[in-house]
Amino acid sequence: MVCLGNICRSPLAEGIMQHKIDSFGLEAEVDSAGFEAFHTGDAPDERAIKVARKNGIDILGYRARLFQQADFDRFDRIYVMDNKNYSDVMQVARNDSDRLKVDFILNALSPGRNDVLPDPYYGKISDFESVFDLLNQAADVIANKLQNGG
Numbered sequence: 001m002v003c004l005g006n007i008c009r010s011p012l013a014e015g016i017m018q019h020k021i022d023s024f025g026l027e028a029e030v031d032s033a034g035f036e037a038f039h040t041g042d043a044p045d046e047r048a049i050k051v052a053r054k055n056g057i058d059i060l061g062y063r064a065r066l067f068q069q070a071d072f073d074r075f076d077r078i079y080v081m082d083n084k085n086y087s088d089v090m091q092v093a094r095n096d097s098d099r100l101k102v103d104f105i106l107n108a109l110s111p112g113r114n115d116v117l118p119d120p121y122y123g124k125i126s127d128f129e130s131v132f133d134l135l136n137q138a139a140d141v142i143a144n145k146l147q148n149g150g
């Protein structure tokens, strides 16, 4: 799960996906990362922590890190939130195999549309709630597909 700061959208995406993996009884590793070093090592934004907690998900212990080229070796799928994340990840990709792993997370809901999940950092708590709802729907589709072998 990749966003810019790794403190708002992608830690929420990681927490929600981990929750789906656990509740669906799947075997999968999920992590998140960003491209902006400003918050490296920080806990998620307190509004993200709060919205997650309200929904029974604990992301308090997550720490922001930068995306690395080695993440292409660690993970089968790389989900991005917006166009900037997409171009950031694509710039680090080494070959077609890496590039094929990358997709917009909201394509789980609207295949091929490349809809973006807006950055809530300068927004309100309601923006974090909208982000949570969309990520929750997307993660549900992804978990269902994983459960059905794809």
Ligand code: 4NP
Residues within 6 Å of the ligand: 003, 004, 005, 006, 007, 008, 009, 010, 034, 036, 038, 039, 119, 120, 121
């Ligand atoms: P995120 O939001 O990409 O959803 O974690 C952001 C948080 C912080 C910054 C940018 C985006 N920042 O530049 O500090």
